[in-house]
Amino acid sequence: MVKYALIVSLLMVSFVSKGQNINAFAVAKSNRQNVLVEQGLKVTVTVYTSTWFTQPLQIENLQMEGAFVQSFKQTLSSIRYVNNKKYASLEFYYIVFPYKDGEMEFPALNIITETPAEGDYKGQRVTLSTKPFKIKVKPIPKNTDTKQWLVAKNASIESRWNNKLDELKVGDVLQRTITTRAQGTLPSFIEEPQLGEVEFGNIYTSAPKYYDERNSKSVNGRRVDKYSYLLEQKGNFTIPEIELSWYNPYVGKFYKRSVPAVDISILPNPDMANLTSLRDSLNALNPTLSEELSTATSEPNYKKWGLIGFASLLGLLALYILIKVIVRLVSSIKKRRMAYRHSEAYFFRQLMHQKNETAVLTTIYRWLDNTAFIGTKTLRAFAAKNNVLKNSLSALKKNRFSKETQQSLSLKQIKAESKKQRQKLIDSGNKKHDKRGALLKDINP
Incomplete structure (x- = not known):
């Protein structure tokens, strides 16, 4: 039994020029028929010719609805036989990450190349196409914590403190850095670690950082979260362990790793003058925790038991309402954060941070995949009526794909x-935007 079924789409195209036939075609194949949400899917594209290639392949920008596409367009050349006939071939591949369940389509891909006809030596320009095919994306399994859903070949988590955890005293602030790595997935798919609650004070967070650590064969990601622990009570306490779980689709199993719990002892501090200012400074970095802290530290003082009972009932009602509001707020913030990671503004910000020509060109194409509300999908359409930009992008493409002498370009000018x-x-008012870029369309990095 074949473990992973292959979907193969084949289009053989013949071109006639000067009475001679060009025997060339393209094949697209997927390593799986069914995948889970956020599971990587490898699609290999192979281009064949019965003679040889005289120019590098020109591959159109691939766009897929409901999925992120990572391109690995460095071609691998080889000699292959099809129906006992010898062909020269060039192969490249994509890794596709669907982010919603349902049926997904890998679209037809147009490839331009140059190859001589049989019996000739002069390369002729031809356009080859693959046929589209369907892929089924299955939802996250039931009874699985969606907040900790991660599909990866392997994963790890580590914790680092800025100081030693001995001789601590009230008023100290501990800085903690947690690094989560995952192989075979995107960094944006790595969820925030679940720290658990602490009894000795409050935890303040900062924005996470994501790092793309792909290599020539795989997509890999790293997420770094930083936290500040404000020590407000003396005594002996335990910082809970942090657990990381992931699903390995290649063996069909869940795996776990964890950061062990830590026991600490906090000594009293005779000088408490700085505690209030430290709390205010940390609250300013995290308004949500500031509100919770203010609520927790302001307890009404009732003189009569009747008022105390009535106040308790009101407190329970307020707590219930607060919990409902917080749950909705957290859900809304998470959706907005996810929407931003998939938005046009996010990818344009990535473009502004690139430092070499290859990265700039690759990121421009990736950004164009997410410009539905701007209404342009190609470099030519984007640079319309801007000759400086049009000439710069044209030169950038030639430097990347042509063997001619490299032109000197100003990346700063291209970005500007x-x-x-x-x-x-x-x-101009053309603001048709896709579902994931809508919430943050006015952000201009």
């Missing part, structure tokens, strides 16, 4: 003109 052109398109 791209930013200016993007703003013009936004101001």
Whole structure:
């Protein structure tokens, strides 16, 4: 029994020029028919010719609805036989990460190349296409914590403190850095670690950082979270363990790793003058925790038991309402954060941070995949009526794909003109945006 079924789409295209046939075609195949949400799917594309290739492949920008696409377009050349006939071939692949369940389509892919006809030596320009095919995306399994859902080949989690955990006293602030790594998935799919509650004080968070650590064969990610622990009570306490779980689709099992719990002893501090200012400073970094802290430290003082009982009932009602509001707020914040990671503004911000030509060109294409509300999907359409940008992008493509002498380019100018052109398109009123970019469409990095 074949463990992973292959979906193979084949289109053989013949071109006639000067009375001679060009025997060339393209094949697209997927390593799986069914995947889970956020599970990587490898799609390999192979281009064949019965002679040889005289120019590198020109591959159109791939767009897929409901999925992120990571391109690995460095081609691998080889000699293959199809129906006992010898062909030269070039192969590249994509890793597709669906982010919603249902049926997903891998679209037809157009590839331009140059190859001679049989019996000739001069390369002729031809366009080959693969046929689209369907892939079924299954939802997250039932009874699985969706907040900790991670699909990966392997994963790890580690914790690092800025100081030793001995001789602690009230008023100290501990800085903790938690690094989560995952192989075979995107960094944006790594969820925030679950710290658990502490009894000795409060925990304050900062924005996480994501790092793309892909190599030539795989997509890998790293997430770094930083926390500040304000020690407000003396005594002996335990910082709970942190557990990381992930699903390995290649063996069909869940795995776990954890950061062990830590026992600490907090000594009293005779000098408590700085505690209030420290609390205020940390609260300013995290307004939500500031409100919770204010609520927790302001207890009404009732003189009569009747009032105390009535106040307790009101407190329980307020607590219930507060919990409902917090749950909705957390859900809303998470959706907004996820929407931003999938938004046009996020990918344009990534473009502004690139430092070499190859990265700039790759990120521009990735950004164009998420510009539905701007209304342009190609470099030519994006640079329309801006000759400086059009010439710069054209030279950038030639430097990447052509064997001609490299042109000297100013990445700073390309970024500035791209930013200016993007703003013009936004101001023109063409604001058709996709579902994931809608919430943050007005952000301009």
